[in-house]
Amino acid sequence: MSLPPLRPIVASIGDPAGIGPELLCAAWAARHVERLPPFCVVGSSALLEAAGQRRGLAVPIRTIGAPHEALGCFGEALPVIDLGAADYTPGSPTDGGAALALRSLETATFIARSGVAAALVTAPIAKARLARVGFSHPGQTEFVAEACGVLARNAVMMLAGPSLRVVPITVHVALADVPRLLTTELIRARGTIAAAALVRDFGIAHPRLAVAGLNPHAGEDGRIGREDIEVIAPAVEALRAAGIDATGPLPADGMFHPEARARYDAALCMYHDQALIPLKVLDFDSGVNITLGLPIVRTSPDHGTAFALAGTGHARAGATIAAFRMAAEASARRALA
Structure with a gap:
């Protein structure tokens, strides 16, 4: 099979007061050591240039007019699709910075959706600050999904690292609301999307899903809540009936030690912290947020803007580098499928 034509990855700049810009510079500076694919930044x-200098990096900038131009200059300079000047004050977010972040996200998403870029990597934003300049979505995932014509409920968040992949069934909701929001159909639908993505984007021919229980000890046969019996177990049965290798509901406190992790390819977790605590314990510096169920590949480092770290030189670039690598690997698998 012949290799697909090379296209660069496109990245949004994120909130300019956060760690995103400097980590994009750090990723470019590590391009040879980390063997990163060509990418360009919209911003x-x-x-x-100021962010690179603040971090003590020699990062020459090359302004380009179209993504394909990144292929010719990536080895010597960081290619940038320039949206104009903006204040750079690390740690001090502004509405002007949020407006740049929004324009960058819109433009980078359009570029990825048009097919001239291999994938989209989004640097972290501050959602509350973005809302002040007209951003009406809960987060970047929902924005990208809508831009791709995908319903938000069909855009599934996976957090992935070298040691673990997790899918939170409910995400940014209060813990008290989780039992009400969990449904058999929601678990089944997200499990189905996750299984398909493990094949398409990760190259796992026969994916195995481990489904966590909601309650301690997966409810102990109904003694500690009925959700595991009445909601989660039927979802596991439905996944298995569809030919997906799914097990559960499993006691969550026993799912994440090394022997347990060897028995599955991804864990479906019932709420945010059930998924993200083990992921961040195991893969804090290399965790990637990848959105499943989209017609494009979209990844993001699994951390926020970290305003307190911005400009100090202490923010680590591992997750940003991992986001570019995962985006390249997933897009290559899609192109060769």
């Missing part, structure tokens, strides 16, 4: 050439 501000002057701001990225």
Whole structure:
């Protein structure tokens, strides 16, 4: 099978007051050591140059007019699709910075959706600050899904690292609301999307899903809550009936030690912290947020803007580097499928 034509990855700049710009510069500086694919950043050439200098990196910037131009200059300079100048004050978010982040996200998503970029990597944003400049979505995942014509409920978040992959069934909701929001159909649907993505984007021919229980000890046969019996177990049965290798509901406290992790390819977890605590314990510096169920590949480092770290030089670039690598691997698998 012949190799697909090379296309660069496109990245949004994120909130310019956060750690995103400097980590994009750090990723470019590590391009040879980490064997990263060519990428370009949509944002501000002057701001990225300042971010690199603030971090003590020699990052020459090359302003480009179209993504394909990144292929010719990535080895010598960081290619940037310039949206204009913006203030760079690490740790001090502004509405102007949020407006740049939003324009960058919109433009980068359009580029990825048009097919001229291999994948989309989004640097972290501050959702509350973005809302002040007209951003009406809960987060970048929902924005990208809508731009791709995908219903938000069909865009599934997976957090993935070298040691673990997890899918939270409910995400940014209060813990008190989780039992009400969990349904058999929601678990079945997200499990189905996760299984398909493990095949398509991760190259796992026969994916295995481990489904966590909601209650301690997976409810102990109904003694500690009925959700595991009445909601989760039927979802596992439905997944198995569809030919998916799914097990559960399993006591969550026994799912994440090394022997248990060897028995599955991804864990479906019932709420945010049930998924993200083990992922961040095991893969804090290399965790990637990948959105499943989209017609494009979209990844993001699994951390926020970290305003307190911005400009200090202490923010680590591992997750940003991992996001580019995972985006490249997934898009290559899709292109060769």
